Amino acid sequence: MKVSAIDVTAERPYQVVVGTGALELLPQYVAEQRRIAVIHPPVLREQASRVRTACDCQTLSIEVPAGEEAKTGETLQRCWNALAEAGFTRSDAIVGLGGGATTDLAGFVASTWLRGVTYVSVPTTVLGMVDAAVGGKTGINLSAGKNLVGTFYEPYTVLCDLSFLESLPVEEIRSGMAEVVKAGFIADPAILSIVEDDPAAALDPRGEVICTLVKRAIAVKAAVVGDDLRERTSVGRDIGREQLNYGHTLGHAIERDQDYRWRHGEAISVGMAFVAELSRRLGLLDDDTAARHGMVLRALGLPTSYPAESWPRLRETMNLDKKTRASTLRFVVLEELGRTAILENPDEDLLQASFEALSADAGSVTGGSEGRSETGESGTLG
Structure with a gap:
């Protein structure tokens, strides 16, 4: 197991642990909890079972739809009901296992159940690792728009096990890389140079390049949210x-x-x-x-x-x-x-x-995941 930790010095300091095998550290982070509830999509049923087996405490599995379909009031209500039926208390913890949508939902559940219980985020996608799981933002969607209902709630820790990336389709890795590139433009230009040097390596889930890029992007977000958690x-x-x-x-x-x-x-x-x-x-x-x-x-x-x-x-x-x-x-x-x-x-x-x-840009790439001079024009720097 080769991991490193990135400190997030926000209102409640925590660490983001990054590397292959990071999930193995979960038991030590929930050792004081009486029970844990693992919120995960169906495709991660086997991994959720591994989590429950590894942790020396009672566990509850709560399956939610994959992707943005999980971030609804209906799914939120179902999670609350499952916790109520199991009698979850403030001595218990919630683990969010999945991509950014799952961790957004799980964090919201943790922040609202009994006004807040311990939350551990285990993102399984590049996007989840570099964006959704770090920074304490949680949320669900409404028909009017995305993430219009949410909270600021920092996790107890974030475990980014890079081995999860090996089973992802390249489209999912590519999607996460957009947020990595964003970090390059707004704060860390070295990210852009790394991608430009070898774009294929940036998309290889088993290589060292993606590990470097994920860590650098997380470090950018950790620094930003540490200075300004609540935007x-x-x-x-x-x-x-x-x-x-x-x-x-x-x-x-x-x-x-x-x-x-x-x-x-x-x-x-x-x-x-x-x-x-x-x-x-x-x-x-x-x-x-x-x-x-x-x-x-x-x-x-x-x-x-x-x-x-x-x-x-x-x-x-x-x-x-x-x-x-x-x-x-x-x-x-x-x-x-x-x-x-x-x-x-x-x-x-x-x-x-x-x-x-x-x-009009002929060089553009068409998106979609199914099968999944103007100097002087008006505008105010507000």
Whole structure:
């Protein structure tokens, strides 16, 4: 077993343990708990059984739908009922085993059951490891939008066992890499160079490159959330946790437009390409860095465009984004590698032109997981 730990120094400090075999450490983290409930999707039934066998305490298995279908009020109610029927108390713990959607749900269950019980997150995808499981955000979806109901609730620990990645389809690894690339643009440009040097190695779940990339991306998020757990209101270049939403305003709208048939990373990839083009047209970002978005993302096989005719639907959906405040549409934009800012209410024609520029990009990759000058244009750095 070869693991390393990344400290998250937020309100309740914890560690993210990364490496092959990290799951073997779970028993020591729940040793003081009387019982544990393992929330997991059906495909991880065997792994959940291994967890229950390894832990020297009573266990309860709660199966939930795979992916975003788990993050509903109905599934949440079912989890609560299962805990109630089993008589779970504050002496017990919840383990979230699965991808980002599962850990989002499990964390929300843990934060709300008896106003909060011990929670251990065991993400099994790249996306879960570098994004959803770190930072204390939990949530479920509504028909009106993604993650509109949620809490800030830090886990007791996060165990990122890289052996889980070996059984994933390449599409799932590729999706997670979008969030890794995001970390490169907003904070750690070395990530971009590593990907550019060998995109295929970045997608190899058994190699050292993916381990390095996962650790670097987690370190970026750990540093950001340690400084700003609850996403204070950002203004202009004074930006905290909100920088992690780079590419997400449009990305979340695309997810909803696709009824979540696209993987999260695919949608966020288009969102980053869009906001890079928006930043370029506003004169905030140089041409080369804007173009680099498309080159890095496409090298990984990620999409960077979306049909132009979908813009009216997407624009309407963005009004419901969590970052929209007092009817002010907000974007996290990039001024240079590692420096983000908040842009409020950019010109509507500029928004549409930036989006249509992506659709005209002949080098774009089409997403989908089924089978699963503009200098001087209006906009306010708010």
